[in-house]
Amino acid sequence: MSAIEISRWVAAVALIVCIGAIIARLDGILHRPRKRDLSRPAGSRSAGILYAFTLGMAPWEKESGRKHWVAYLRGVFFHIGVFVALAALVASPWLGSIPFWLRAIAAVVTGAGAAAGLAATAMRWLDHNERALSVPDDYFAVALTALFVAAICVALLQPASMVFLYVVATVLLLYIPFGKIRHCIYFFYAKFFYGAAGGHRGTIGEPRHNYPA
Numbered sequence: 001m002s003a004i005e006i007s008r009w010v011a012a013v014a015l016i017v018c019i020g021a022i023i024a025r026l027d028g029i030l031h032r033p034r035k036r037d038l039s040r041p042a043g044s045r046s047a048g049i050l051y052a053f054t055l056g057m058a059p060w061e062k063e064s065g066r067k068h069w070v071a072y073l074r075g076v077f078f079h080i081g082v083f084v085a086l087a088a089l090v091a092s093p094w095l096g097s098i099p100f101w102l103r104a105i106a107a108v109v110t111g112a113g114a115a116a117g118l119a120a121t122a123m124r125w126l127d128h129n130e131r132a133l134s135v136p137d138d139y140f141a142v143a144l145t146a147l148f149v150a151a152i153c154v155a156l157l158q159p160a161s162m163v164f165l166y167v168v169a170t171v172l173l174l175y176i177p178f179g180k181i182r183h184c185i186y187f188f189y190a191k192f193f194y195g196a197a198g199g200h201r202g203t204i205g206e207p208r209h210n211y212p213a
Contacts, residue, residue: 081113
């Protein structure tokens with residue numbers, strides 16, 4: 001078995017461990033006692049959930065996005081790079097059969113995503129407010145994800161670096177359930193319950209003119 005094949009199998013095992021640990025965490029969370037919302041319905045839960053997953057993520061709908069467009073766009077580029085990197089990781093065993101032009105486009109996207117992630121790490125340190133609120137996990141999580149995206153970028157252009165990619169992917173997958181990167185799973189639950197609660201109370205998901213003055 002070659003080094004690439006061994007590292008690929010190790011990464012596959014890490015993926016299984018990652019999925020198992022996430023399922024165990026979610027099972028524990030979903031079995032915690034919950035309090036029923038006894039407030040009088042003033043809107044639609046489904047409208048609130050739809051808003052939370054669509055328009056609610058637009059920059060003009062959030063004060064932080066409206067005031068900090070550069071940071072918002074940096075986050076967009078970073079997350080797009082992560083999504084493309086994950087897709088490329090899944091397709092990595094067949095990388096040689098993918099047209100070069102497609103790999104080149106993916107390399108540009110992941111390269112921009114990695115640069116955005118590294119910039120986010122630097123800005124977290126340079127901004128005194130973010131630095132005061134940050135813990136080591138904040139820096140490590142973003143830096144590790146940016147390294148993974150960068151490794152994908154290199155592997156797309158230089159398949160000889162696949163072993164390094166699988167090593168980084170293994171570390172990332174094993175870290176996800178235990179570090180702050182696991183927010184990628186909690187995000188969907190948080191958005192769902194935020195939308196359901198806000199829609200139920202009529203504070204989100206309804207036309208603007210229906211909001212109380």
